[in-house]
Amino acid sequence: MAIKGENIISQLVQLIYSSQPFGYDSTTLQTILNDARRCNTRDGISGALVCRHDIYVQLLEGSKEAVHAAYMRISRDDRHVGVKKLVSRPITERFFGEWAMLHDPAISLIWNQQQIKDGNVDLTPQTEIIDMFQSISSRSKLEKFDH
DSSP: OOOTTOOTTSOEEEEEEEEEESSOOHHHHHHHHHHHHHHHHHHTOEEEEEEETTEEEEEEEEEHHHHHHHHHHHHHOTTEEEEEEEEEEEOSSOSOTTOSSEEEOSSSOSSOHHHHHTTHHHHSOHHHHHHHHHHHHHHHTTSOOBO
16 A cells, blocks of 8 residues: 555665663653654654564664654654664565554564563564564554554
C-alpha cells in the first residue's frame, strides 16, 4: 500500500536501529509514539517500534531523504541512548505501509535481557532482524495492534 503523496520515483529504503531508553515509563513511551506518528505521517514514513524498558528497536521505511532525516532526529533525541544503525537497505515494498508507527511491546523481540546486556544485538545477522519485523508485519494484518 502506498503512502499518500509518495513519490514513485524516489527510492524506498528501510532502516532499522536500536537504542536504549533514557527514563523509560509509559508516559515517555506514549510521547515517543505520538511524536513518531505525527512526524511520520507528515514525512511519508511508515514503521514499527519494538520496545521494553531496556531496548528500542525501530524500523523506518520511506524515501531515502525522509528516513535519513528521521534517523538523524532520533539520534539527537535525549530519550534514546546509544543509537546504532542495524540495517539500512533499499526496498521495493513496505512492511508497514498502513502504519505511521506500529507499537509492539517487545512481544516479538528476538533477544532476552541478558543477550541485550551482553551485546548480542550488534552480533545478530541483519536477516534475523529483518525477519523479526517481517513477522510483526504479517501478524499486524491478523491481530489488533496499537495504532
